[in-house]
Amino acid sequence: MFSTLTLGAQQAPKPTAPAVPPQAPPLTVDRDPVRSPDGEQPTSVTGEPLHKEGGEGYVLHTNVEEVVLNATVLEGSQLVQTLKRENFQVFEDGVKQNIISFQHTDLPVSIGLVVDNSGSMSKKRPAVNKAALDLVEASNPEDEAFVVNFSDEAYIDQEFTSNVNKLRDGLSHIESRGGTALYDAVVASADKLVADAKRPKQVLVLITDGEDNASTLTLDQTIRRVQELSGPVIYTIGLLFGDEMSHAEVRHARRALDLLSNETGGIAFFPKSMEQVDEIAAEVARDIRSQYTIGYHSSKPTSEPGFRRVNVTAEAQGMGRMTVRTRTGYFPATRVAKKPAQRK
Structure with a gap:
């Protein structure tokens, strides 16, 4: 299982084969950090590097039977x-x-709530947690969800459940500190969906206020790993307002979130204030159910x-x-x- 990548203030990702990455952290329970037991390279099924076909978009992998x-x-x-x-x-x-x-029809969905827990999120988490719970409550009652909080490491703070109170407890693990290993969290969460989800329709909802600065894989490798797993659809909410980031950092963070969403069939949202986050969560729930x-x-x-x-x-x-x-x-x-x- 893989769970990391770096973008930082790099230029747009190049469609070249990356070097073999170091072992990356897997999702484990009870605040144990994500660790990758196999250290396996996230290669494409054809052995080819992650790439864009005709310059139009990254590709996904699935079973050709249907x-x-x-x-x-x-x-x-x-x-x-x-x-x-x-x-x-x-x-x-x-x-x-x-x-x-x-x-x-409103098919039941397996949802991963993947929430930035880095230091810059400390004042934003109460509103973010409320929006995440409102999203779950607005969804199909047969949906299941799990919670991943991440900073420089990713932790699973609530296993799959349909119990809103348990999800609330999982989101309450606010230790806002450290960096932003966004890609680690995305890949580990995608791996978990494929391994443990009960619903064939699968979604990640990623909420962050910055660009990745602590992962060990690149954006290319993250997208490729998600592609190899035939999904999930990724909805991203980028809290990129304020003056904590430079214009270049905002541009790079926005591009990364756009890619993660657009190439998987999801949507990237960029609210202008925390007051808009709850409305966006309702829109995500509506999109999934429609x-x-x-x-x-x-x-x-x-x-x-x-x-x-x-x-x-x-x-x-x-x-x-x-x-x-x-x-x-x-x-x-x-x-x-x-x-x-x-x-x-």
């Missing part, structure tokens, strides 16, 4: 929730695919390797131009994530 897409449809800025299967078209590498499954789930079998043989670009369009009589937000593609294979180690 490609499942969680899609949000917008007409302008308004969610569209009245579409049928026949309103959608799915293309893989430009070839129209046959949709074999379609749902537009998605269409579309499945198809690829027209390509399973044995054919390589990246497969996915594009989804939607049209309906009487509707204007609609945009569909979902992941951008996949590789026809994946590795199974190892379960997080428990500290003895």
Whole structure:
């Protein structure tokens, strides 16, 4: 399992193969820091470096037996929730695919609440915790969630539960100190979702007020690891207002959060004040519960390797131009994530 990366004030990540990283911390229970037991390099399933296809976006990996897409449809800025299967078209590498499954129901979700606990967050945590709990309470009652608080290390402070009081207790571990190992927390949390989640639909909600300055992997490696796990969808909330950061630091932090969200089918939010965070949490809950789930079998043989670009369009009589937000593609294979180690 992997759980770290560094961006700091670097330039935009380069699509090159990274050096083998050191062992990185896995999610463990009872305030034990995240540790990676295997020290394994987060390579792509094809052995290729993380890259952008045609300069348009990072790619995701999934099992080719059935490609499942969680899609949000917008007409302008308004969610569209009245579409049928026949309103959608799915293309893989430009070839129209046959949709074999379609749902537009409020499916239960496994959610990771991943919250920055670094020193700069001390005064922001009460409002952040309230927003995170409001998000859970606005979600499907059959959802399950876990809590990860991170500074220079990532800790799981509440295992999967549907009990809001237990999640509140997990979020109450406020020890705001140290740096920001954001990428460590993202990757360890994604690994945990694949290893332990009961729901096939999986989401990370990441809340931070800065750029990564304490991880051991790069942004490229983080995105690649999430891709190898076929998700989850990542929603990010960047509390980048105030004068604690330079313009360059804000720009780098914003770009990293945009990439984490956009390439997984999520959204990056950048409120201008703490008063907006609760409203954003409600929007995230609404977005999750309003998605269409579309499945198809690829027209390509399973044995054919390589990246497969996915594009989804939607049209309906009487509707204007609609945009569909979902992941951008996949590789026809994946590795199974190892379960997080428990500290003895």
